[in-house]
Amino acid sequence: MTAQPRKNADRAPMLVYKDVRKRYGSFTALDGVSLHVNPGEVVCLIGPSGSGKSTLLRCTNGLETLDGGEVLFEGKPLPKSDVEMRGVRQRMGMVFQNFELFPHKTALENVATGLITVKKMPADEANRRAMALMAKVGLSDKTANYPSNLSGGQQQRVAIARALAMEPHVMLFDEPTSALDPETVGEVLNVMRQLALEGMTMIVVTHEMSFARRVASWVVVFEKGKLLEEGPPTQIFDAPLKERTRDFLSHLGWDG
Amino acid sequence: MNLDWSIVWSSRWLLLEGAALTVLLTALTMLISVPGGILLALMRGSRFKPVSLFATGFVELFRNLPLLLLVYWAFYVMPVLTGLALSPFVTGLTALCLNVSAYNSETFRSGIASIRKGQGEAGLALGMSRAQVFGEIILPQAWRRVLPVLASTWVSLFKDTSLVSVIAVGELAHTAMQIRSQSFRVLEMLTAMAAIYWLMGYPQAKLVDWIHRKYGVRE
Structure with a gap:
């Protein structure tokens, strides 16, 4: 001890x-x-x-x-x-070993999707929040990219932003x-x-x-x-x- | 041999009508059988045993019966069982839908199974319900993967609609056969029928090839 x-x-x-x-x-x-x-x-x-x-x-x-x-x-x-x-x-936000970003959604949509589907936030407000989080993880210029066009490190940062969007404890x-x-x-x-x-x-x-x-x-x-x-x-x-x-x-x- | 091709030209409007009905039958069958297939695939995955057993039984029954038999069955037996007097068109449509729904169910089941487990977990971890995970994450990805298979099913179905001619649905095959038996111009009408099916089917097959190239799984 x-x-x-x-x-x-x-x-x-x-x-x-x-x-x-x-x-x-x-x-x-x-x-x-x-x-x-x-x-x-x-x-x-x-x-x-x-x-x-x-x-x-x-x-x-x-x-x-x-x-x-x-x-x-x-x-x-x-x-x-x-x-x-x-x-x-x-x-509780969760970040996975294999990122598990949604490949059919852009980076920004990945971050906003929880806010829209789960928290029922209006899309423009959710997108604004998602933008701020993309900036926080240093990816403001990649919001329109699909996961397949991001490096592993970038994908994982988007995944962190996606989890943070829900304002986890x-x-x-x-x-x-x-x-x-x-x-x-x-x-x-x-x-x-x-x-x-x-x-x-x-x-x-x-x-x-x-x-x-x-x-x-x-x-x-x-x-x-x-x-x-x-x-x-x-x-x-x-x-x-x-x-x-x-x-x-x-x-x-x-x-x- | 004495051939008279004018019979084809003079029955062009009837043949066109028949061809239109063939397209309509194909489109309606697919329109019903795609959601039907998704529903059956979901039911098969249900944790509620009677539901999954019913769906499994449905799929295995209608997938493994000859479509021709199914068409006759729908025509002769279904009215007795249900007490409904349906038009030949609706009867034929029903038989096609039973068969194609069963096929589509297997298509969607394999498509859904091909999506990594972690994708669903990522949705659940955000607080999504199972229904939201399916609608937002699994289905859009599975859809893309099964599109080439659905397209192939479409082309087979387009040709298979000719089977409902046996219960006098006035689609292309039935129309051509009718003209044949009234005019005795067998060779001309069968050739015309083959040409029309081929001319309509070939571009669809090419479109399917293109879909395969564009959406085929590349992982």
């Missing part, structure tokens, strides 16, 4: 995971995970592939159902009904830079760093250890569906309590 106080530990947590369990057939993806996320925190989930990080993220907004335990969002358990779950999802990033060419990773991480500075609550599943080291306020290490270790980045990267954490990091070539 660490003596350092966690960011916003005095405030009610935004997300609480209690003994979360998830199985796919005989494979146990999550084997009783408990953790919490305070408002304004940037929590990075790290660990080997298949250790359950992405599954936990997908359980957060109901893309996967739980087999056991519970997830509390802003103090309330995730609702069972589809209709209520839709309300929760509007307050928390952003979930599922390996946002894993599918990118190395030269475009930086532009996406910069947008994420900017968001973090603005105080957005973020959960980031990532293999970008330098991002986790510099931007995360809390780092959680997963192994085989269990929480191996959690703590501030200084602890995890400089003085991990668990030998397995050290092994994992050195495997990635991390040497502090």
Whole structure:
């Protein structure tokens, strides 16, 4: 355990995971995970592939159902009904590894579509909001482009803008830079760093250890569906309590 | 052999009328069977078992019966079953729609299945309902992918409409056959009929080729 106080530990947590369990057939993806996320925190989930990080993220907004335990969002358990779950999802933005932009819509339409279909915002107002978000991610000149005419990094920035358009209380990033060419990773991480500075609550599943080291306020290490270790980045990267954490990091070539 | 091609020219208005009815029959069948196919594809994917079973039964029944049999069945059996006295045109249209809806359902089902799962998840993550995900994200993409297949179905259907001539729907084949049996000009009328079908069908087939090139899946 660490003596350092966690960011916003005095405030009610935004997300609480209690003994979360998830199985796919005989494979146990999550084997009783408990953790919490305070408002304004940037929590990075790290660990080997298949250790359950992405599954936990997908359980957060109901893309996967739980087999056991519970997830509390802003103090309330995730609702069972589809209709209520839709309300929760509007307050959680999600960014996918493969961007998942809608290929039949322009960049601007991708950003505006949630506002128009879900929030029933008039198209001109939605487009104005979408424009502002495209500017925020540095793509004002690409609004009319279709995703197929954007680089991977640009697509992922549009995807971030699309999620931000709904004014989420928390952003979930599922390996946002894993599918990118190395030269475009930086532009996406910069947008994420900017968001973090603005105080957005973020959960980031990532293999970008330098991002986790510099931007995360809390780092959680997963192994085989269990929480191996959690703590501030200084602890995890400089003085991990668990030998397995050290092994994992050195495997990635991390040497502090 | 003594040929008299004037019979073709003198029956040009009748043949034109028949050709118009053939086009109308094709268009109406497609107009009904595209939404019908989408509906059946959705029903097959339903989590409510009776609905998906019904749709599966419908598709497998009408896809695997010879269309000619279906036309006769609609003409002789359907009125007994339903108590409705329908015109030959509506009867023929019904038979065509049953068959083509079943085919279109399979087309749309494969089109929908070809859209990555993450696309739907991205919509759900924005807070969309399942219906919104389908209408806004899945269907527009699936539509583009199945368009070449639908176009091919259209061309087959255009020719297959000739089968409803057996229940005296006055489309092109029936009209030509009528003139043939009244004038005994068999060779002339069959040739004229072939020429008209080909002249109308060939540009459609070329259009389909173009659609295949433009919209074919390139991923």
